[in-house]
Amino acid sequence: xxxxxxxxxxxxxxxxxPWCVKKCPYCDFNSHPLKDALPEAEYLAALHxxxxxxxxxxxxxxxxxxxxPSLFSASTFASLLSAADLAAxxxxxxxxxxxxxxxxxxEAYLASGINRLSFGAQSFDNAALKRLGRIHSNDETRTCxxxxxxxxxxxxxxxxxxxxxxxxxDQALLDLKIAIDLEPDHISWYQLTIEPRTEFAxxxxxxxxxxxxxxxxxxxxxLLADADFTxxxxxxxxxxxxxxxxxxxxxxxxxxxxxxAGAHGMRSGVQVLRTEKPRSPRLYLTDPTHTVTSGVSHTDxxxxxxxxxxxxxxxxxxxxxxxxxxxxxxHLLPTWQKNVxxxxxxxxxxxxxxxxxxxxxxxxxxxx
Ligand SMILES: C[S@@+](CC[C@H](N)C(=O)[O-])C[C@H]1O[C@@H](n2cnc3c(N)ncnc32)[C@H](O)[C@@H]1O
Ligand code: SF4
Numbered sequence: 001x002x003x004x005x006x007x008x009x010x011x012x013x014x015x016x017x018p019w020c021v022k023k024c025p026y027c028d029f030n031s032h033p034l035k036d037a038l039p040e041a042e043y044l045a046a047l048h049x050x051x052x053x054x055x056x057x058x059x060x061x062x063x064x065x066x067x068x069p070s071l072f073s074a075s076t077f078a079s080l081l082s083a084a085d086l087a088a089x090x091x092x093x094x095x096x097x098x099x100x101x102x103x104x105x106x107e108a109y110l111a112s113g114i115n116r117l118s119f120g121a122q123s124f125d126n127a128a129l130k131r132l133g134r135i136h137s138n139d140e141t142r143t144c145x146x147x148x149x150x151x152x153x154x155x156x157x158x159x160x161x162x163x164x165x166x167x168x169x170d171q172a173l174l175d176l177k178i179a180i181d182l183e184p185d186h187i188s189w190y191q192l193t194i195e196p197r198t199e200f201a202x203x204x205x206x207x208x209x210x211x212x213x214x215x216x217x218x219x220x221x222x223l224l225a226d227a228d229f230t231x232x233x234x235x236x237x238x239x240x241x242x243x244x245x246x247x248x249x250x251x252x253x254x255x256x257x258x259x260x261a262g263a264h265g266m267r268s269g270v271q272v273l274r275t276e277k278p279r280s281p282r283l284y285l286t287d288p289t290h291t292v293t294s295g296v297s298h299t300d301x302x303x304x305x306x307x308x309x310x311x312x313x314x315x316x317x318x319x320x321x322x323x324x325x326x327x328x329x330x331h332l333l334p335t336w337q338k339n340v341x342x343x344x345x346x347x348x349x350x351x352x353x354x355x356x357x358x359x360x361x362x363x364x365x366x367x368x
Contacts, residue, residue, distance in 0.1 A: 011267075012249035013059040013084060015047060016260030017069040018281045021099060024133045025199035026192060030262035030279050031067040039285070044076050046288035048083055050259045050277065053289040059084055059257075061091040061246035064114070070096035074108035081113040091155075091245040093118055098144045099135035106151035116155040116244075117148050118188070124178040125171060128164050131205065138178075145182045155242060157186040162220065163213050164192055165205035172216040173223060180227045185242040189220065190235045234311050234360075251312050253305050253324040260284070268324055272296040272304075301325050302332050303367045306350065310360060315351025335367055 019034045062084065064077060077094065086092075093116040094109060109117070123129055124138040141158075148156060158179050162172040179187055191213065194200050208216070221231060229237035233251060236244060249256050258265035262279035266272065276292045278284045296304060305325055309316045321329050339345040344356035344363050356363050 010060045010249060010252075010254045011057050012061045012063065012246045012254065012256035013051075013056065014063050014065060014246075014256055014258050014260075014263055014265070015069075015080065016258070016263040016277075017043075017064065017066040017072060018261040018284075019071060020066065020068045020097070021071070021135050022133065023199075026132060026195070028195035028198050029067065032281060034071070038071055040072055040076060042285060043072075043281075044079060046285050047080060047259055050288040051080070051083060051257075054257055054259065054265070054275075054291070056084055056257060057255075058087050059090055060087045061249060062086070062093070063246040064092075064094040066095050068097045068100060069094050070100040071103065073104055074112040074114075077109065077114055078112035086113075091116055093157075093244070093246055095120065096144065097136065098141040101136075101140060101144045101147070106148045106153065110152050115153070116157065117153055118157040118159060118186075119144055119148075121158045121179065122161050123164060123175050125167075125175065128167065128171070131165050132161075133199075142182060145184065154185075156184045157188060157244065158182065158184045159188045159190070161190045161192045162216050163208055165207060167208055169208075169212055169215045169219065173219055176220055176223050180223070180229070185239050186244060187224065187229055187237045188235050189224070189237060191217075232313050251308050252316055252320065253308050268326060270326065271298075272301050272325060298327060298331075301327055303364060306332075306367055307364055309350050310345075310352055310363065312351070313357065315346065315349050317349050320350065332367070339363055339366060 016030065018030050018032055019038060020031045021034060023031060023033045062081070081092065092114050094114045095118045097120050119141060121141045122132055122134055124141065126138050129137065145156060145158070160175055160179055162175070164172070176187075176189070192207070194204055194207075224231065224237045228239055230240070231237050232243055233247070236247065238244070255267045256265055258275060258277060261277060261281045261284035263277045265275040267275075272295070274294055274296060278287070278290055305321060309320065318329060321327065321332060336345060339356070340347045343353055344359065345352050352360065352363060
């Protein structure tokens with residue numbers, strides 16, 4: 001939806017927290033091991049400056065991501081939320097590492113205005129957690145989920161990964177079963193990827209072969225569906241009414257503001273603009289208002305739009321393209337029709353067929 005000002009009515013706010021207890025060997029996010037005391041007050045002051053400087057609109061969702069936001073105390077989030085103008089019933093998520101649970105209370109996080117928690121569970125197999133360099137055990141994740149529920153949280157996500165070093169299909173499915181038994185509202189189930197410049201890239205662990213990964217996917221999707229977790233995006237599965245509204249801003253090409261070290265933002269209007277903050281926490285703290293803004297060329301917008309919306313199982317209506325980008329639909333339709341003829345995409349909306357969903361990269365390639 002677009003307002004009379006040309007700004008999207010469903011704007012998300014992403015706030016990045018760039019520190020972790022230690023760096024996981026597979027992780028290429030902007031996260032830095034904490035060597036000294038957490039500069040909590042200093043970072044909060046910087047986030048306030050940054051937010052204020054970007055002239056924030058009303059937000060329909062907020063996502064505190066990392067790094068490890070759960071290293072910060074509830075008062076930091078309360079302070080930020082009091083500075084932002086939130087729509088009624090805005091979704092406010094915080095990512096939490098189960099290994100930081102002893103620091104703060106879930107009751108205090110709930111009272112701060114956070115109403116959704118996303119736990120980095122990754123696996124429930126202690127040997128796998130160790131290989132992934134995680135700082136928590138299987139039991140700590142279970143305790144977090146139980147305590148968060150007891151504190152009153154009604155919207156919980158678990159992040160899990162599959163295709164882990166030395167993992168069998170049965171082990172991957174067991175992780176999913178344990179996760180399902182904990183009754184979260186949402187499960188993000190990611191295939192472990194080896195990212196350049198990570199520790200795993202330097203000394204690659206033995207990963208399951210492709211046909212084992214395919215077996216994990218086929219059986220995992222079935223297991224989740226049987227437990228009433230509907231797949232709505234490549235890695236996202238939700239109980240009815242519990243899709244992640246914040247992530248849907250990315251996947252429907254809606255606007256989002258990025259605040260914090262290395263945070264990205266996007267806004268539409270006459271031109272689609274992307275913003276980026278300094279990645280280094282030190283540089284960010286030095287000048288939190290510094291923002292690099294770049295315009296996306298009209299030739300790049302269609303493919304960027306499709307890269308997001310086609311991740312959604314149901315896609316979006318054709319009308320979403322003009323609404324989100326201000327460009328005419330005619331730019332896309334001839335190539336779209338070729339993909340319709342190949343049985344890869346739907347004729348009446350921006351969505352793939354079941355066959356096309358398995359070949360998403362090939363579909364996108366045709367628009368490059
Ligand atoms: C930004 S991370 C933050 C979560 C939190 N810091 C934690 O790890 O507990 C979000 C999620 O991305 C997933 N992830 C990170 N690196 C990945 C990789 N190389 N391959 C697949 N999934 C990955 C993990 O499941 C992780 O929980
Ligand atoms: S805790 Fe999360 S963000 Fe931090 S290094 Fe590990 S995966 Fe990355």
